Amino acid sequence: MEILDRDGLNHLVDSLLATGHRVIGPTVRDSAIVLDELSGGAQLPDGWGVEVAPGSYRLRRREDMAVFAHSAGPQSWKQFVHPARRKLWQTDRDGEYVPAEEDRTPLAFLGVRGCDLAALGILGQVLGDGPRPLVIAANCTEPGGLCFCSSMGTGPAAGPGYDLVLTELLDPHRFLVEVGTPRGARALLPVPRRSARGPEVASARSQVASATGRMGRVMPEVDLRTLLRDSSAAQRWNDVAQRCLTCGNCTMVCPTCFCTSTEDVTDLTGQHAERWQHWVSCFEIDFSHLHGGSVRTSAASRYRQWLTHKLSSWYDQFGSSGCVGCGRCIGWCPVGIDITEEAAALAAERSGSDARA
């Protein structure tokens, strides 16, 4: 185990850029800490934090210069491995099928938290194998008011799948770095660093461990998979449908929601056609459009689809939960609908009806 100082982190970014990576990491833009392509470590959000609540996100200055002490922003890493909109192929009237060119620049993700690392794993499983980005994870030492990764078993310590993992330490500002793969070790090679001392390792470990108790949200301690499976007729769906705008924000910000649709575009000459793919949401009425119309027209049925897929039928499809506990859907829902509160209400309704039975 070794220690990088703040300059060392910049070194790491520079050497990834020098070896031809597109480096993606957190940076401040438009009142939020967003994920974007970095041209240097100076763009990282030193000293910025966030205050989050259902339907509310506020950037704030921190007392310290921490880089990774902020919970999930308006975007996830999904957009870089599964773009919101992309061309699939094109063709000309007399021509052939031409697949769209893909950007093959290797990606390096900097500052991926445990929840999001798990989400990348889930997304990889759903989408199939693509080129794997280099992942520099960040163990979570400061969960936010909407986090519940410990309920979902994805954090606060980043699980397997990282190439390197950092734990941020303050006073003085430095990062404990641990190597996960030979690829990670190679990335670290040119970066100045020193061996970690025992108390530094202990402090890093205890801060990550105590983060479990500092999360703003918890999921009810029931088997969510069976709860949702057995709740299809719950009253709660009508209650949440009164509040839900069916705007689709929750699925768009969710790091694992993968649904897309395609559309064909043609030009005015009639000689050229393209097929494009873009994200869609199960909250859109058209999403369930089959022959003769849409299947899920009520808001209740669409909210039920989302929650049931996330927490239950995802297991049948992909062998895990579709929720990693990042809290984005709570913060970025314009009316602050809270997945943990809805799950708790369903659990209460279920135990009430079990008691009556």
Added chain:
Amino acid sequence: MGTPSLAVWKFTSCDGCQLTLLDCEDELLALAGAVRIARFTEASSTVIQGPYDVSLVEGSVTTPEELTRIQRVREQSKILVTIGACATAGGIQALREFSDIAEYQSLVYASPQHVETLATSTPISAHVPVDYELRGCPIDRRQLLEVLTAFLAGRKPNLPDTSVCTECKRRGLTCVMVADGIPCLGPVTHTGCGALCPAHNRGCFGCFGPMNQPNITALVDQLRACGLDERAIDRAFRTFNATAPEFRR
């Protein structure tokens, strides 16, 4: 099929949506090659007689004369596309329905007795069947091209009817309501503009009108939480689509 003909019609409106056609600068040449622009008085006074393959209709119906003229337009048009908030919902001029039209007239015109007008401003679809609707004040030029290229290729145009939020998120914008507390009608407003206003750090003011099945009640609660009072909320919905049934207050 020979070169299809295109006609542009104006009812009560400001011409902004028609001008979107001229705004398609890069595509105008290709457009002129693909369709015969048979009637477009904003651009040329030459009018070729109908029938027409595609009619773009701008504006709402606000006079007795327009009531009969829209019937003639429909009769001459294979495909009728209404363009803009006026034609699809009645437009800003539908605000007359919230006050006394005679009073307006006497304030605006020197000799109101010569003005013949209806008490309502109604969308084209209230009078004749409409094939496609392009929302917005003004319409989005990419959507206009989408309808025309789809017609030329014989396919259905891609005109989704969900929220502005879906486009806002696909563009990777930060939500202005969540991150800045700015009131935004995006969650109840019909998509199609590419989330133009949030991209400029402003809330959507609903110029594309209601999306399919909006939950207005839930958004109104949120607008109150953003600090809008009842009057401000009424005003937020009483703009270009004030008489769209879902937005009417």
